[in-house]
Amino acid sequence: MKTFDKKFTLLWLITILIVFLVAIAFGITMRMEQAEMVDVGPLNFYILMTSHGLLMAGVWFVAGMAGIQYILSRYFEVPRWGSVVAYACTLAGVVVLLISTFLTKFHAGWYFLYPLPFYAKGADSGPVLFLIAIAILGAGWLLWSLVLLVTILRKYTVTQALAWHHITGRPGPAVSPFILISFVSLIGVTACLLAAVVLVILYFIELARSGTMSNDPLLMKNLTFFFGHTLVNEMLYLGLAVLYELFPKMAGKPAYKTSWYVAISWNATLLIVLFAYFHHLYMDFAQPVAFQFIGQVMSWFAPLPAACVTIFSVLTTVYRSNMKWSLASLLYFFGVMFWAVGGVGAILDAVIANNLVLHNTQWVPAHFHTYNLLGNVFFSLAFASWFADEYGSEKMAPSMVKVIFSLLVIGGTGFVIAFYLGGALSVPRRVDMYSETVDEGISLAKMAVVFASLYLVGMIMYTVDFTKRCAGQLFS
Amino acid sequence: MIIQKEVFLVFSMMFIIIVTVFFLVFISSKKIGEFQNLNRKRAIFFFIAFGTVLLVLGVSLPKSPYFLYANDQPAQKVFVAAKQFSFSISKYPIATDDDFNMSAGAEITVPIDEIIEFNVSSLDVNHGFSLYKDGVLQAQVQAMPGYVNRLRWRFSESGTYDILCLEYCGVAHAAMAAKLKVE
Numbered sequence: 001m002k003t004f005d006k007k008f009t010l011l012w013l014i015t016i017l018i019v020f021l022v023a024i025a026f027g028i029t030m031r032m033e034q035a036e037m038v039d040v041g042p043l044n045f046y047i048l049m050t051s052h053g054l055l056m057a058g059v060w061f062v063a064g065m066a067g068i069q070y071i072l073s074r075y076f077e078v079p080r081w082g083s084v085v086a087y088a089c090t091l092a093g094v095v096v097l098l099i100s101t102f103l104t105k106f107h108a109g110w111y112f113l114y115p116l117p118f119y120a121k122g123a124d125s126g127p128v129l130f131l132i133a134i135a136i137l138g139a140g141w142l143l144w145s146l147v148l149l150v151t152i153l154r155k156y157t158v159t160q161a162l163a164w165h166h167i168t169g170r171p172g173p174a175v176s177p178f179i180l181i182s183f184v185s186l187i188g189v190t191a192c193l194l195a196a197v198v199l200v201i202l203y204f205i206e207l208a209r210s211g212t213m214s215n216d217p218l219l220m221k222n223l224t225f226f227f228g229h230t231l232v233n234e235m236l237y238l239g240l241a242v243l244y245e246l247f248p249k250m251a252g253k254p255a256y257k258t259s260w261y262v263a264i265s266w267n268a269t270l271l272i273v274l275f276a277y278f279h280h281l282y283m284d285f286a287q288p289v290a291f292q293f294i295g296q297v298m299s300w301f302a303p304l305p306a307a308c309v310t311i312f313s314v315l316t317t318v319y320r321s322n323m324k325w326s327l328a329s330l331l332y333f334f335g336v337m338f339w340a341v342g343g344v345g346a347i348l349d350a351v352i353a354n355n356l357v358l359h360n361t362q363w364v365p366a367h368f369h370t371y372n373l374l375g376n377v378f379f380s381l382a383f384a385s386w387f388a389d390e391y392g393s394e395k396m397a398p399s400m401v402k403v404i405f406s407l408l409v410i411g412g413t414g415f416v417i418a419f420y421l422g423g424a425l426s427v428p429r430r431v432d433m434y435s436e437t438v439d440e441g442i443s444l445a446k447m448a449v450v451f452a453s454l455y456l457v458g459m460i461m462y463t464v465d466f467t468k469r470c471a472g473q474l475f476s
Numbered sequence: 477m478i479i480q481k482e483v484f485l486v487f488s489m490m491f492i493i494i495v496t497v498f499f500l501v502f503i504s505s506k507k508i509g510e511f512q513n514l515n516r517k518r519a520i521f522f523f524i525a526f527g528t529v530l531l532v533l534g535v536s537l538p539k540s541p542y543f544l545y546a547n548d549q550p551a552q553k554v555f556v557a558a559k560q561f562s563f564s565i566s567k568y569p570i571a572t573d574d575d576f577n578m579s580a581g582a583e584i585t586v587p588i589d590e591i592i593e594f595n596v597s598s599l600d601v602n603h604g605f606s607l608y609k610d611g612v613l614q615a616q617v618q619a620m621p622g623y624v625n626r627l628r629w630r631f632s633e634s635g636t637y638d639i640l641c642l643e644y645c646g647v648a649h650a651a652m653a654a655k656l657k658v659e
Contacts, residue, residue: 042647042648042650043647046644046646046647046649049644107646107647109644113601113602113643113644114602115600115601115621116601116602116644116645116646119560119600119601119645119646120601120645120646120647216622217602217620217621217622217623218620218622218623221602221620251505261518283604283616283617283618283625284618284620284623284625285541285542285617285618285625285626285627286620286623286624286625289540289542292540292542293537293540296533296536296537296540297533300529300532300533301529303525304522304525304526304529308521308522308525312518312521315497315498315501316511316514318501318502318504318505319501319504319505319509319511320504320505320507320508320509320510320511321505321508322505322506322507322508323505325505333498333502334498336498337494337495337498340494341490341491341494341495344487344490344491344494345487348483348486348487349483351532351536352536352537352539352540352541352542353479353536353539353540353541354479354483354536356479356541356615356616357478357479357480357613357614357615357616358479358480358483359604359616359642360604360606360616360642360643361613361642363483420484420487421484423480423484424480424481424483424484425480425611426480426608426611426612426613428640428642428650430644430649431649431650432649432650433650433651434650435638435640435650435651435653437608437611437638437640437653438608438611438640440611
């Protein structure tokens with residue numbers, strides 16, 4: 001069982017790293033097109049954009065899940081088939097997705113805002129194939145999250161897994177922060193994947209009725225962002241759950257315990273995250289104002305429990321710890337720093353009055369790339385580094401640690417700063433070229449290409465080193 | 477100062493503070509010691525953050541654009557319809573493709589320092605209706621099929637405003653633009 005868990009986690013990690021490199025290459029090509037350094041044309045640009053977005057969201061979601069699956073297997077017997085089915089569905093979903101985008105030219109963007117899939121479809125089979133890809137991915141991941149939820153519930157009741165007894169002081173089993181955060185995040189994942197299922201069903205009903213009925217665009221938009229926003233948030237929390245488990249040991253400190261405020265924080269996060277997505281619809285003035293206000297209030301309260309507790313814990317763990325830094329601990333520590341920076345960018349955009357001039361500008365990719373590329377990705381790379389240090393043939397050479405870490409941080413920071421400047425200069429996001437009105441975007445795209453290339457070099461070195469150290473384990 | 481610059485300034489300050497704190501703690505990790513008064517400092521940290529959130533919500537929510545000139549009578553209503561990949565702007569409602577074609581390409585002029593109500597919708601997919609002056613985004617609203625989004629706005633500067641689509645709407649999205657004159 002344990003050998004299987006190790007090998008399968010390794011398979012997940014190698015697959016994730018390879019898909020990540022491909023998705024980065026797509027992203028750099030998009031920025032090169034915006035910088036007028038290449039000429040792929042608008043259709044290919046939006047095909048790349050659709051593929052890049054969905055691959056990135058998907059790959060780092062499964063990275064978080066693979067981390068959770070592995071750490072859970074150290075606590076309990078976790079059924080293998082959930083992860084195996086999810087792996088098969090992920091591979092099949094990615095293949096169908098790439099067929100829909102590159103062969104049938106589907107180009108409606110990763111969150112395929114209704115009714116765009118019927119207009120930006122390429123061939124007639126484009127939206128059908130794309131929706132099949134989403135259905136395969138959604139079904140596999142939903143099943144996986146249910147398997148993990150049930151695994152936790154075999155040992156704990158719902159209230160125990162939510163650590164309510166740590167709040168009330170009633171007797172009960174000690175629940176680690178890892179179990180609590182995993183449970184909370186998996187509930188959120190299940191909720192948003194169910195929304196995706198409903199969304200896909202509604203699309204298929206409309207397709208089946210071929211023009212005789214149409215869905216409500218505002219309802220579809222709410223479903224889309226409930227799914228997309230929540231998925232991206234929860235995948236970050238999956239990475240954090242593993243951080244809570246591994247980071248204190250890296251610092252030579254005792255394991256984190258679930259105190260009353262940790263329990264309250266993550267229970268609050270469970271609720272808050274489900275309602276923050278309304279901020280994606282601020283500029284839809286037809287949406288009831290009460291929802292818009294809920295969006296801003298929840299977006300501003302969201303960082304309080306999870307981020308404040310985590311940031312404070314990580315800082316106090318490292319403070320005068322005399323710890324020996326590895327690539328894993330560096331990525332965790334600075335991943336939390338960039339998560340905080342990206343969070344500031346996000347909540348500034350979540351002020352409705354600011355959103356009036358920031359919505360759909362480059363401020364949006366600025367903040368989500370900060371807490372994904374430099375936050376969430378760092379958390380999963382930290383897990384992979386820890387995994388390679390534990391089970392690989394050798395430790396990473398210190399010089400390699402310095403080079404890879406510097407490339408990722410310098411490359412990633414310069415890349416996101418180009419987006420922040422773009423947001424401040426009103427440069428729109430998701431365009432293949434910049435009109436005269438916003439032509440500052442061209443030089444910022446050139447800057448982004450240079451820094452993203454540094455990040456890519458760092459990731460290639462990371463992937464080669466990881467594979468060299470661990471691939472032997474896969475076949476041993 | 478325009479909002480974008482204010483936001484960028486606040487963000488830059490917070491960026492510097494966060495990075496400084498993390499680097500100081502990182503440097504401290506070479507030493508041995510204990511973090512003193514952990515619970516007290518955590519409580520202070522939390523209450524400062526909680527207070528800041530309440531303050532920001534209290535100040536910013538009333539400034540939401542839904543309330544802009546809500547109790548005033550607009551001097552002019554302007555109807556905007558979006559359709560892949562152009563805008564149609566008129567003083568009359570645009571409900572059909574014929575309405576759209578009739579006013580497509582027409583130049584509209586609106587008065588300066590008066591309240592203008594933009595009634596924005598779409599005849600196909602989601603689009604964005606945004607107003608730029610000299611490359612700076614002034615305001616925006618989504619153009620959604622089946623719904624009308626109403627944005628009230630007072631132009632304080634005369635001249636030609638660029639209208640750009642800010643919601644990805646398909647292959648020629650980047651070229652979807654129009655002009656509005658303010659006199």
